[in-house]
Amino acid sequence: MTEQGETIRTVILTVDDDPGVSRAVARDLRRRYGGRNRIVRAESGADALEALRQMKLRGDLVAVILADYRMPGMNGIEFLERAMDIYPGARRVLLTAYADTGAAIDAINVVDLDHYLLKPWDPPEEKLYPVVDALLDAWMESDHRPVPETKVVGHRWSARCSEVREFLARNQVPYRWYNNDEPEGERLLEAAQADGLSLPVVITPDGEPLIEPSDAELASRVGLATTPSKDFYDLIVIGGGPAGLGAAVYGASEGLRTVLVERTATGGQAGQSSRIENYLGFPDGVSGAQLTDRARRQAAKFGAEVLTTREVTGLDACGSARRVTFADGTFIDAHTVILATGVTYRQLAAPGLADLTGRGVYYGSALTESSACLGQDVYIVGGANSAGQAAVYLSRHAKSVTLLVRGPSLERSMSYYLIKQIEDVPNISVRTCTEVIEAHGDDHLESLTLRNTASGDTETVDAQLLFLFIGAAPLTDWLDEVVVRDSAGFVVSGPDLSVSGERPRGWELDRMPYHLETSVPGVFVAGDARSESAKRVASAVGEGALAVMLVHRYLEKR
Ligand SMILES: Cc1cc2nc3c(=O)[nH]c(=O)nc-3n(C[C@H](O)[C@H](O)[C@H](O)COP(=O)(O)OP(=O)(O)OC[C@H]3O[C@@H](n4cnc5c(N)ncnc54)[C@H](O)[C@@H]3O)c2cc1C
16 A cells, blocks of 8 residues: 555556457456556557556556567567566566477576466466466565655765755655665666766656756655745745744734745754754654644645745845845745744865765754664764754764764753763763864765864874764845844844934834844844844744734734
8 A cells, every 4th residue: 555545556567569469468367357456558568668667667566577479679588678677576477479489488597587378378267367376476475565755866975865865854755765876776767767877866756757856846846835826925934944934833823924935945953953852842852854844734724835945035125015035036025024044054164074065974964864874983073952962863873973072071062961861872972172174085975084172183083974063154144234133144133223222223113123123124033043042943933923923013003
């Protein structure tokens, strides 16, 4: 059964260039096997191969292939040889005339033939069905798990392949990963008629291959909205992390026409957290992916539009409307805007790291790469909670996890409960006063040079995987000269805007800015992007909700 409850029917494929014979075989097969199996009929080797490719891409199961020997263009043995590349587990039968018995016997070695059937096979009860019954039984006993979900074929050390996996995971799209050089990966590439040079190849659940798809293409194919349905809204929320999702849920549930615009995938930083333990109402913790999935469904339930893969690059006041411009130059307008753009990981400037990012070096994305950590020595840079969570999570897969911390201890930067957890995990070690000064590797990360910040001693260690959690900065340059920001780029709001109790410069209303209101009336800020914010999931969600309350006040008192 598929996840949707639809029964997967295994396929019996028959190919014969004589339409009469082809129909007769299919008819006999259908009579006995049609209930539990799908009978697919082709009249040439090329057509049959094309059918097999389509079925492979869709994740269908092919149990038995019956091919006529004498076919023009591609004979039955040649066809079965190529069919084996796509469905090596399918049982193979050659239909031959008596005169071709010799060729059929040769084929036993060439294509590992399971059986040859002499034509005519009448009566089928005696000559056809016992053979097919036995082959179906043998096939049932072999490993033939169905793969109805999205499939990704790529190179283990390709940065783009890593990004695509991250994108699918963060959007809660179930997928199965295949290395391009493993046999099933090669079979899928062959079925997709892809050259294997342009990777990744993403195969949608309905069997469509996408070669090196962009995020926007992926989003639209996996059913995520990317285009706004209206020109004008009551509220535009920019950013789909906890603050933005919180604002979208409260905005839409309170009757505002609300659209949320996210540049990558919803969830923000929290979406990358393996376990959030301090969010109210989840005593056993909750993964960022679960929290995001619930929040997104909740926003959709109340009627909020959620757009992904749309980056906002401009914000302007056009009279009473607020205009939000996308990277492609298109725009939408609204009465109000909530900025919930959070922060983005800082990059470490050590030589070698930039070239190896996505190829053994990862910023934050510990979750998708966790399977790659199996049996490996893993290094994590960072001394805050996000690094600590990743260490605990990855220690379940890795041989060892080494936390590299620049300061002399974790106490100042990490929560007490996490420090205790780390102490209790035997394969995590913490190296304080240590920094990464260089990364080495051709195709992917191979080693790291570390330096002791106290003694200055350096050491090179073998390393295939490095995860960095070294703090974050707001990406708000596009808001320069639009709203007031502090020296680090965080957006200033409410009372912090006023100087000595006076109204902020340029503020024309006869009231002071509301608590989360920026220097542009009707534009609010919530979550980590706000100057002096708490940098916590709960406070981001709370600010999203509070900002909506202030949006109502703004709309009432305009
Ligand atoms: C690994 C990790 C673990 C954490 N664990 C915890 C924890 O256990 N407990 C806790 O309380 N906090 C935790 N935090 C912190 C918490 O996740 C953040 O405080 C919270 O996510 C902030 O929410 P936000 O919505 O303000 O911003 P973000 O989560 O940063 O979301 C901002 C969103 O805006 C989008 N965006 C940015 N610019 C644009 C643009 N121009 N156009 C469109 N979209 C844009 C981004 O893509 C992003 O999705 C953790 C953080 C990390 C990284």
